Amino acid sequence: MIELKNITKVYHLGEIDLPVLKGISLKIEDGEFVSLTGASGSGKSTLMNILGCLDHPSGGEYWIDGKNVAGLNANERARLRNDRIGFVFQNFNLLPRTSALENVMMPASYHHPALPTADIRKRALELIRLVGLEERMHHTPAQLSGGQQQRVAIARSLINNPGILLADEPTGNLDSTTSVEVMNMFRDLNRKQGITVIIVTHDPKTAAFTDRAINMCDGLILEGVSDELSATLKK
């Protein structure tokens, strides 16, 4: 379970303090499929960085499974990310000139305690099969289409059996057909494997796939949902 209590984030730009998050309190239960929406500048990227333990909040408490992670240092956060959180990015972020299989295996090499390479490989093969790319596992990202690259990225995010999957605009670089495929994949992962999936997006159509939309505006979470989104959700 993820719980944020009055999280704030202030950036110091020279002498000016720029508050980006102004007190976010949020609870996401295990196995939820939620989206985080909002216009650009609303602070959703900052919130996602904090949710993903890439950044630490300026104030407030962040609890993951009953543990306050707001005060962890860089190394502890790295270990937590490796162990608990899977990342999927808008621009896929696969290692160039590296095969799909090796891309999937990469995060496991930072696992602590170290895992035997044979086990990592076996797990990576399962995941490649899960995302339907066993035919192309030796292809490099340049030889894969955008949708295929994103599927490799999803397989990569699952290599360490994370409880939470954090996707930052996962459909931002994909066409509508592929977007649907990718979103269905997230829904399957959520339904069948019980992984908590958080999708950060500004696109209402993408948000519509999720069970709950958290709408941000100006550093705060809006109570309820926007009219536009609720309309989409009802369909």
Add this chain to the structure above:
Amino acid sequence: MKLWPLLCTCARALVRNPMRALLTVLGIVIGIAAVVAIMEIGNGSSKQISQQLTTLGADVVNVFGASVNTAGVSSGRGGRASLYAADADAITEHCQETVIAASPVVRTNDQVIVGNQNWSPNTIVGGNEHYLTIEGWEVEHGMAFTREHVRDSARVCLIGSTIAKNLFEDKDPVGEEIRIKDVIFTVIGVLGSKGADMGGNDKDDCLILPWSSIRTRLKGSSASATISKAGAANSSVGVSATDTFSTSAVSFYPGSDLQPYDNAPHPLRTVTVDGLIVQVRDSSNTTPAMDAMTTVLRAQHGLEPGELDDFEMRDRAQFANMVSSTSQTMSTLLVSVAMISLVVGGVGIMNIMMVSVTERTKEIGLRMAVGARPCDIMWQFLLEAVLLCITGGILGIATGRAISEIVAAQTGLPVESSPSAMLLAVTVSAAIGIIFGWYPAYKGSKLDPIDALHHE
């Protein structure tokens, strides 16, 4: 992160851009190749020098009679005829720990005649059967004289190549007869060429005979040496010395009751020689050998404690040290120049690693996002630099070996492959990788994952 997967990651990163990796390590390759080639050629040269020094006699100690002072006029070194042929055998026998062999030396100066040709050799010198080995002579053609030749004062001689050329021209000198002072000697061998000595004298202009032949057939007693009182007195104490130092198997010195042959005069124990030459085992430190020899000679000469030595010794090590330290200085100089090129190569590595870190900022961000700690990133880039340098080192060793082989083939300079140079090369290149790879790796590890991820 375990070392092996990390190594694979690094190797893959390098293989991704092979041309750049190759150009990056070029500096290291050149530097290491220079170090290896210089060390190999230097090793070969110093081995050659030390071989040449041996032929010049770096491991030889000369023993002279002490000087004689007659009415205030000193004779100078070797003035006193205090050394005996038996001293050489005693030294060979009793100083085995430190001495390889000893030989008496007798010199004379005469004209050599063959048919209607004549020639005055630079040196006519006599020694025993060890003489040739001690002075580093090789018999090119024919044979050396033996212990029996020496015992019998045989009329045999070995000639240097200059004499062979001047007296015999194209004829084979072996078996021919030559005349010295109306005594006919048979040439039994021609010596290999040694060239000029340090003073510019032709060493090949020489004639080598058994010392006993010179002493008994050509020269009754040493022309310059005076048999001093002390020397004469030794004829009696010399016998007592034999009790301490038993002589060798072949008896050179028959008792006085034996009638000597007219045409084969036997050397007497008391026959003096002009000097001794002694080959020592350790040419770099002749002191233990000289101490042992002093003990033996004092006992041979029956000197009481407190009496002054009636002989002097001098080694040629000083000269050898000078030559070898010169060659050492040269190769140290060359290796330090080569080391500078290694440092330049290291700067090249640092340069490219900096570019690589900047270029792969996004990769660093991704790795950090999926759980790489700053130290993992640090290790990755550091290891990459070290791997690059070690690859360069290995390529450099191969290039260096090739260069020295080519040099050896083209110029005939001796080359000796040196495992220590290779070990040094690999160690140095790994060290360069660590030193020059550290800063870029450190910079990479200090990146913020969010900034790095969104780096364009």
